[in-house]
Amino acid sequence: MTDNMLSQTVLNLNESASLKAAALAQKLISEGRKIINFSIGEPDFNTPDAPSLEAIKAITMGKTHYSNPQGNLDLREAICEKLHRDNALEYSTDEIIVGSGGKHIIYHAFLATINPDDEVIVPSPYWVSYPDIASLCGGKPVIVQPDPISLKLTSTVLEKSITAKTKWIVLNSPSNPTGAVYTENELQAIAEVLRKHPHVLVLSDEIYEKFVYPPAKHVSLINVAPDLKERTLLVNGASKGYAMTGWRIGFGAGSTTLVAAIKKLISQTTTCPSSISQEAAKVAFSETQPSIMMRDSFQNRRDEAVTILSTSELLGDIRKPEGAFYLFLNLENVVGKKTVTGKVLNRDDDVVEFLLEEANVSTVSGSAYGFSPYLRISFACSVEQIREGCQAVVNALASLKS
Ligand SMILES: Cc1ncc(COP(=O)(O)O)c(C=O)c1O
The missing domain is CATH 3.40.640.10 (Type I PLP-dependent aspartate aminotransferase-like (Major domain))
Structure with a gap:
């Protein structure tokens, strides 16, 4: 079957940009690249025990x-x-x-x-x-x-x-x-x-x-x-x-x-x-307790990420998110800069590509969310990954030239 057999509805539809970025990061990881996945849109915690055990009970009791x-x-x-x-x-x-x-x-x-x-x-x-x-x-x-x-x-x-x-x-x-x-x-x-x-x-x-x-x-x-x-x-x-x-x-x-x-x-x-x-x-x-535990942990990770990223002159004043587990970084001082190989980063999508190549960090560009030039970083990953990934972002940005 070829594309021209698909409906106009599907042809007009965009694939979810965040799922696509996360899938690309997973693919690169499976190919052996050491990528830190900051494009992830879900908590990195396992489902708490109580609901999981209830599901097992449901299966054994035939609630299927x-x-x-x-x-x-x-x-x-x-x-x-x-x-x-x-x-x-x-x-x-x-x-x-x-x-x-x-x-x-x-x-x-x-x-x-x-x-x-x-x-x-x-x-x-x-x-x-x-x-x-x-x-x-x-x-x-x-x-x-x-x-x-x-x-x-x-x-x-x-x-x-x-x-x-x-x-x-x-x-x-x-x-x-x-x-x-x-x-x-x-x-x-x-x-x-x-x-x-x-x-x-x-x-x-x-x-x-x-x-x-x-x-x-x-x-x-x-x-x-x-x-x-x-x-x-x-x-x-x-x-x-x-x-x-x-x-x-x-x-x-x-x-x-x-x-x-x-x-x-x-x-x-x-x-x-x-x-x-x-x-x-x-x-x-x-249950309310597992959510509170996750929230406290995300708050620490947010603070860790903001502290490290704030050391980059190009990122300016970073807005501390009050909720969710994403940082939305303003790239207005980054676009227009050149990489060491002379490539100009014209758009936030170019910055995402650059960070994947240079910092081994997967992010999502603001364009996916209708707002450029921005970058979304998910901090739903371990503190070690946040430290390593954010420092890699800071280092990569520091290598850019005017
Ligand atoms: C703002 C927002 N609303 C809704 C959803 C949908 O979540 P789910 O379909 O997993 O309940 C998401 C998932 O990423 C989201 O970010």
Whole structure:
């Protein structure tokens, strides 16, 4: 079969840039290159024992059949309890939909609501998948620029971007790739704008909720604007906060109409999330300790990485991320510089290639997140790798000439 037999939809679709970078790093490692993988988008911790043991129990007890497409009732009860305990939010089980990962929920939510040419406001820098999922569902991603210092969406920009065709606005706090965390005041200002536009739905992606570094704290849009609950879909899941990326469990909390529509779609696509993973996630969502241990560890690694990278003159003042496990580095003093072999680094993609060659470090360029010239470094790896990799980045940058 040749490419011209593929659908226009697939031909137009980009492969996830972060998954692609991580896969390239893995390939080079398997070929014997000693690469430090800073492009990784998942905790390097193993899934905690309690959910893993629950999954084994589920298998031995034969809980291996199809489930309700919406997710098992007891898992949805555990999710309601988690939202009550951790987020001070009240949801009933019919307002919860469980999917095979947060990405799956976002895809089905867009599929359930977007008509051709509906607009989806995606603040940049954005997680790589939002624009592509919106396009895949027939929508038009509208990329909007952030505040240049905080790299967050402002209420003024939001106000200017909403049109009669706006269907969704995407909010992601803590953010991938910047690690920015929205404050109560910032969310209040956004909520004020949204109140004037009742036709706009809100995707509140809170998948990195568990990794927020004090004194910052996680606040959901619904905490500050409960009146927007009916048109907000809160997305979260087991992947990041519970080190369960491979188990593929995510959930959405929102209006019963949207939940029922997503359930109908899931019944015709994946049928239901894995029954075994559901049993594991039920236990994971009721535990808080493993997430706290991971958060404290990520905070130390963040500080270690920032300390080392700050010694590079070319990186200037590094913004310390308040959440998630990514550093988003400004490359404006790096682009335009020449390597010792005379190659000019014109774009952030060139810097990524240079660091892979010269520093044996795999990163992802800002262009993948719609914001250049920047570089994303994941610090979800060991302290030793952070020390070695960040020092290698500093050394490689020091070799560049004007
Ligand atoms: C911002 C953001 N949202 C959602 C997801 C999806 O996570 P999952 O599908 O594993 O639940 C990711 C994964 O990288 C992410 O970074």
